[in-house]
Amino acid sequence: MSLTKKIRVAVTDDHALFRRGIVSILQQNDDFEVVLEASNGQELIDNIPNTLPNIVLMDLHMPVLDGIRATEQVKKDFPNVKIIVISMHDEDKFVTHLMSLGANGYLLKDAHPDEVENAIYTVFNEDYYYGPFLIKVMHSRMLNKPEKKAQKSPLSIQVGISEREAEVLELICDGITTQQIAEQLCLSARTVEGHRNRIMEKTGTKNVAGLVAWAVRNGVC
Template identity: 70%
Template sequence: MNNPKIKIAIADDHAIFRRGIVSLLQNNDDFEVISQAANGQELIDNLNKEQPHVILMDLQMPVLDGIRATQQIKKELPHIKIIIISMHDEAQFVSHLMELGANGYLLKDADPDEVENAIYTVHNEDYYYGAFLLKVMHNRMINKPVKKIVPYFSIQVELSEREIEILQHICEGTTAPQIADKINLSHRTVEGHRNRIMEKTGTKNIAGLVAWAVRNGIA
């Protein structure tokens, strides 16, 4: 039996770019483009008819932009994965989108193979760290202020020493079972800590959590 297709929605106000993405994805038998939208409101209206597994979302759109559309969708339909595709490459801007719950972030000049890989990855593993996003995180870590030794006390989120330790392991790309082995805790206990950290920081997923940690000098 064939695996179900990954249903994809595309939101971008540039018709030429939309058509190019659709043409690319239609060449992959694993993908099915179920809707297209020229703005965030049209995208959300389409979600009332049929929900995709993954949304490819531009940011600068009329009526309702990608930032507000991401906030609304993640609040009402958090299971839908969102990959931002944008020309914006500012670190602070990218981190903010990840904290809002975006599952991946690509530049519009990304290689077609990377677009396909990002779709597979967010569908199967919840988030996608491409070379661009890793570079953003790396640069923020290098350029963060060093005078704040414990900057997490200056933000209104209190993490225990154990939570900070687990968060630092997460930022290194360590999985929950690997963290459990390293610090001699059960897998379930580590997941419990991770979920509490996400609640305290107001993040929606691992990508957002890592972005929050980097922005606040913990990673």
């Protein structure tokens, strides 16, 4: 893939060896420009105004300001900056909590470098990334939640999700792209984006990752 404009990436991790390894991998791709390295969340936040990254690769456990609080602060102060968490933790609670805060993707630290690059491209272009791990987490939570009803949950009706929006939301939960949803429902990509944005407004979520977390928590899809 070759872009006309480089994707500006910040790498935040307190382990210098891992951080430098990620930076080295990214620097081999001409589409990426590493504009910031930070050893903790506070250092990241202090330097975002001067570097303006498109995407932050965020560790969770760091001194001074950890990745969870940093994600929350970045999304509050710099809502256009997208965050991909890269962590050793594979517990559901970490994943769903970070998504509810507005994280755009979640990778494990043993992910292949190709998946890291793919996640960056996908988040930059589609706003969110569902890799094999994240899909597995969502599937596990759906299997372990109370019996699924055939009809929409009362909560989905309460927030005013229309039948078409429910269809779009279900496909978003399946992790497919906007263009694929458009093709499946015989709609334009712009129309799908409109439905998606209205659903986020109705549910009070910040992005698609948070929307999926909301849907899973509330049994909507």
